[in-house]
Amino acid sequence: MLITNIPKALSRGAKLMPHVKAEEIIVEKGRAVGVRGVRYENGRAAERIAVTADRVVVSAGSVQSAVLFLKSGITPETVGRTLHIHPAAPVGAYFSDPVEAWHGTPQTYLSHQFATFYETGYGGFLLMAQSGHPGITGTMVPGMGEEFAGRMRRYPYLAAGSGMVHDETNGLVELKSDGDFKISYWPDDHDARAIVEGAKRCAEAYLAAGATEVFLPTPRAVSVKSASDLPLFDAIDFAPFNISIAAVHPQSTIPMGEDRRRCAVDSYGQSHAVRGLYAADMSVFPTSVGVPPQITTGTLAVRTADYLFEDMRSA
Ligand SMILES: Cc1cc2nc3c(=O)[nH]c(=O)nc-3n(C[C@H](O)[C@H](O)[C@H](O)COP(=O)(O)OP(=O)(O)OC[C@H]3O[C@@H](n4cnc5c(N)ncnc54)[C@H](O)[C@@H]3O)c2cc1C
Incomplete structure (x- = not known):
C-alpha cells in the first residue's frame, strides 16, 4: 500500500490523516455522515477529531471493522458473529x-x-x-x-x-x-x-x-x-495448548449478501441498516473463502468502489 495504492490516491487528490484511529461512525437519520476518532502523537492520544463525509467506507480489517460497527451500534445481530480464520496445524x-x-x-x-x-x-x-x-x-x-x-x-x-x-x-x-x-x-x-x-x-x-x-x-x-x-x-488430543494452530486470515465478520437476517451489508458492501456506509475489506466475505485472500479482498474493494462511484455520479 505504501508504494502502490496510497501514493496513487494521494496524487489524485485523496487526503491521508496518519496516526488517526477511527472510533465511531457518525449516523444521522439512518445515514452515515462521518467518523469520530483520535489522533495520536508519539503513541499518545493528542486530540479528538471528527471527519464529515457524504459516504463512509470502513476498511480496518475483519476484526477492527467489526469493532467499529459494533461500537457505533450498527447491526450487532449480524456483525462479528461469523468469524472465519482458515485454521491450520503447521x-x-x-x-x-x-x-x-x-x-x-x-x-x-x-x-x-x-x-x-x-x-x-x-x-x-x-x-x-x-x-x-x-x-x-x-x-x-x-x-x-x-x-x-x-x-x-x-x-x-x-x-x-x-x-x-x-x-x-x-x-x-x-x-x-x-x-x-x-x-x-x-x-x-x-x-x-x-x-x-x-x-x-x-x-x-x-x-x-x-x-x-x-x-x-x-x-x-x-x-x-x-x-x-x-x-x-x-x-493428537485436540484441545487448547495440546495442538498448535495458526491462522492469519480473519474474515467474514461483516458478511455481504441480500439476506438481512444473516448479512450486515448488501452485495455491493453497503450496510443494510445505514445508507452511505460501506465495508470494503476481508470482513465482507460471505463464507470462508478457502484460499489466500488478498486478491479477492482487492477485487471486491474495486467492485464496491465502482458501485460507489456510480452512486455518487447519479446522486
Ligand atoms: C502473516 C500473514 C501472512 C499473510 N499471507 C498472505 C498471503 O500469502 N497471501 C494472501 O493472499 N494473503 C495473505 N495474508 C492475508 C492478507 O494480509 C489480508 O488478506 C489482507 O491484508 C486483508 O486486507 P484488509 O483490507 O481486510 O485488512 P488489512 O490489510 O489488515 O488493513 C486494515 C488497515 O486498517 C488499519 N486500521 C485498523 N483499525 C483501524 C482504526 N480503528 N482506525 C484506522 N485504521 C485502522 C490497520 O492499521 C490496517 O492498515 C496474510 C496475513 C498475515 C497476517
Whole structure:
C-alpha cells in the first residue's frame, strides 16, 4: 500500500490523516455522515477529531471493522458473529539436504487435492508450504530452551507446511462491558478433523519427498519418521495448548449478501441498516473463502468502489 495504492490516491487528490484511529461512525437519520476518532502523537492520544463525509467506507480489517460497527451500534445481530480464520496445524520437516526456505518467493507450491470446497463450496483444505522467515518457522518447531535452540540450528534443513482449512466454524468478535473487544474461536468437530487431516497429509507429502523427520503439531516434540507412524496424528488430543494452530486470515465478520437476517451489508458492501456506509475489506466475505485472500479482498474493494462511484455520479 505504501508504494502502490496510497501514493496513487494521494496524487489524485485523496487526503491521508496518519496516526488517526477511527472510533465511531457518525449516523444521522439512518445515514452515515462521518467518523469520530483520535489522533495520536508519539503513541499518545493528542486530540479528538471528527471527519464529515457524504459516504463512509470502513476498511480496518475483519476484526477492527467489526469493532467499529459494533461500537457505533450498527447491526450487532449480524456483525462479528461469523468469524472465519482458515485454521491450520503447521508441521515442520527436516531433510538431509539444505532447503533454505527463506530464499526466493515464499509459498510458491500448493495442492488442491483435498480442497473439496472448490467443487462443493464446503470443507476441505489446501496443502500449502509456510513462509520460511525465522520468526514464523520458530513457531512451528516444537520444544523449549536448549532443545528448541538445537532444532533451530538445523533451520536450513527445515521445511514447514500445513493444510489450510476452509472453516465452517463461526467465531465471535464482540464488545466487552469495559468497551474493549474480545475474539473467540475454537474449531468445531468437523473443522478439527480437517485440521488434523491437513497436518497428516502434509507430513505424508514431506515423507514421500524424502524428509527424515516430521513433527506433530504439538508443543511436545513427537516426530514421525515413516508412513507407518502417521496414525500418531489421529491420536493428537485436540484441545487448547495440546495442538498448535495458526491462522492469519480473519474474515467474514461483516458478511455481504441480500439476506438481512444473516448479512450486515448488501452485495455491493453497503450496510443494510445505514445508507452511505460501506465495508470494503476481508470482513465482507460471505463464507470462508478457502484460499489466500488478498486478491479477492482487492477485487471486491474495486467492485464496491465502482458501485460507489456510480452512486455518487447519479446522486
Ligand atoms: C502473516 C500473514 C501472512 C499473510 N499471507 C498472505 C498471503 O500469502 N497471501 C494472501 O493472499 N494473503 C495473505 N495474508 C492475508 C492478507 O494480509 C489480508 O488478506 C489482507 O491484508 C486483508 O486486507 P484488509 O483490507 O481486510 O485488512 P488489512 O490489510 O489488515 O488493513 C486494515 C488497515 O486498517 C488499519 N486500521 C485498523 N483499525 C483501524 C482504526 N480503528 N482506525 C484506522 N485504521 C485502522 C490497520 O492499521 C490496517 O492498515 C496474510 C496475513 C498475515 C497476517
